[in-house]
Amino acid sequence: MKLRARFKQPFLLVGLLALPLLIGATAPSFVVEARLLFTTASAPFLEFQEKIASTVRHTLAEIVSWPKLKLENHMLRAELGELKNQLTQIDETKKENARLKSLLALKENSTYRSLAARTIAHDPSHWTQYIVINKGAAQGVSRDTVLVHSEGLVGKVVSAGTNSARAILLIDHESRVSAINEVSRDVGLIEGTGTPYLKMTYLDKSAKIQVGDTISSSGLGGIYPKGIPIGQVHMIGEDEDHEGIYAVVKPFVPFSKLEELLCISSRTDG
């Protein structure tokens, strides 16, 4: 065809190949809108696929764990009797706790609202770490809505469509969270590295951080609520300029196996 013949003209070919780059450089807002539109349009297909994948995954896991389950059943029955005794004790402690709470006039943390969501797609790129979730603006998810897993902090929403949203993961190299060491109370900044590990920077040289310490969000940035577990210190090193130290943090969350998530947003949002 004539178009193929025209492809042989190098200038036209280079121009065509560079056109998306040009759009990306000159109209970033258009790209954001186009991506959101694409995600919104493909969300029902991705959700359907995720349901199939999830069923297959769970069935396989059940089959594999069958012999283990039998053994566990015996052990659990033995534990059950012991736990029943402990339950009575806990009930008493619970009642006492409620009484003490009312005495101290402590309020439950009601400044945040939460919503359950599912991961329906992972970023296909080898260079960025994003996910798509099945909740969007219609369900109250907006930009900067924080995503939490049962193990700890996952990331935050960067753009929300009607029934889906795109979220940046903590391990993406553009991700930043203000964090605190639960043991020594040293404050630093958790940065994604694009690898399975995180880096905690801006630590004082005098910081008493140790390998094995738990790191959680400090709440200082204003986006991430305070006290959400992030990871455990894996290694400590000195900055290149010898001004401070940094820590390599192993996240609690299995980022490649994200399924159910909790979206947390401030009640004042949207």
Added chain:
Amino acid sequence: MHFLSNRRLIFALFVLVWFECSVPSFFQFRTIKPDFFLIFIAFYAFKVERKNVVVIAFILGLIKDLFANSFFGLETISYSLGAMFVKFLSDRLDRDKYVVAVPSLFTFSLVSLACYAAFAFASGVGQVFDLGVLWRIFYVSLYTTVFGLAALPVLEKWVKPGLGSKQYELF
């Protein structure tokens, strides 16, 4: 571009995009995952129709750019340049032999990923072009090639007949 009116090809691309958005994360190892788009492009160039491979790569790159969150256009240009390279290889090498197709897939993956990293570095939007990035390029290429070893025969048996590849007359 009459080949794009091939409904089976459109369906194959649709399934491929669906596959790429969901399956690689199950095989992810320390943020390294196989790239099924690269496998498909190499398969198309070597086993189906090498003339249209750049257009296929351009479309797949554009789709990946829309799904991913990296700088828009980088995936498109790196896939397209990689496809030009794989077309160059398929024009000159014996396309029927797996001993040619598999190493070509590895080289093609290296070229595409290196193009991405180089463009990202040159435009100042990506990570620093350091040893970590080079290792990442190598590991992704290697992992993709390992998957390609299994995927190429499967694609040839089940997908190639549906795509209606050209039959060349020898005499």
